[in-house]
Amino acid sequence: MRPPYSRRRSLTPMFDPELTEEEQIKKMVTPRIVQRRNSKDSEEVVLEMFEKICPFGCENDVVIYTTTLRGIRKTFEDCNIARSIIESHHVQMIERDISMHSGFKEELRSLMGAKNVKVPLVFVKGRLIGGADELVKLEEENKLELLFDGIPKAVSACEGCVGIRFIMCMDCNGSSKVLGSDGRRSIKCGECNENGLIQCPICC
Ligand SMILES: [Zn+2]
Ligand SMILES: [Zn+2]
Known part of the structure; x- marks a missing residue:
């Protein structure tokens, strides 16, 4: 039957x-x-939508400039939104926290050609993608997956810095001051940044 x-x-x-x-x-x-x-075509088409601005040496990377300062609530929340959208794709991402290191802020200023820069700002494969709003829109349109095509998968957090990418300077114990050659006056430590931090030697 x-x-x-x-x-x-x-x-x-x-x-x-x-x-x-x-x-x-x-x-x-x-x-x-x-x-x-059509992923190859589509990836190119999507990339073409964005202006060619590339953080030095990051032609094949996902770079996000952020802040972890909560001063401006909207900015802080936007950084979290942008970061978590990228993280949801499990791709490797280079995060540059401008509140941790003024050098990153200078870098962003020169990239954007402006003194006032706002974060988050995301760059993918040498293109300026934008901030949280742009990422949300791309995610909704399923275009982010195409943009991230070929980006290596994320690895677990670094043992040296637990993913913060900075560690306290050993030379000055994070005070960013050391004794000068006269042995009395303290001078600015030459090894670390304004916050007494150095970039993690293991992952950066
Ligand atoms: Zn130092
Ligand atoms: Zn590290």
Whole structure:
């Protein structure tokens, strides 16, 4: 005896609930297949939408400039949104926290050609993508996945700095001051930044 569904299908295929489900599945699956097939083209097309501005040496990377200062609530929250969207794709990301290191702020100023820069700002493969709003929009349009195509997968946090990318300076114990050659007056430590931090020697 034939199973009941196949008889139903042969009789009235238009109204067969099995077929409807099939159509639904096809509808769900087809755009993904098309997207994958054209991923190379689409990635280029999406990249072309953005201006070529590249943090030095980061032509193939995802770079995000952020702050961990809570001074301006919206800025702080936007940084968290942007960071977590990128993290949800499990791709390697270079985070440059401008509140940890003024050198990053200077770098961003010269990249943007402006004195006033706002974070977060995200660069992917040498293009300026934008801030949290742009990332949310790209995510909704499923374009972020294309932009991240070929970016290596994220690895777990560094043992040296637990992912903060900075450690306290050993020369001055984080005070950013050391004794001068006269042995009495303290001078600025030459090894660390204004916060007594050095970039993690293990992961940076
Ligand atoms: Zn120091
Ligand atoms: Zn580290």
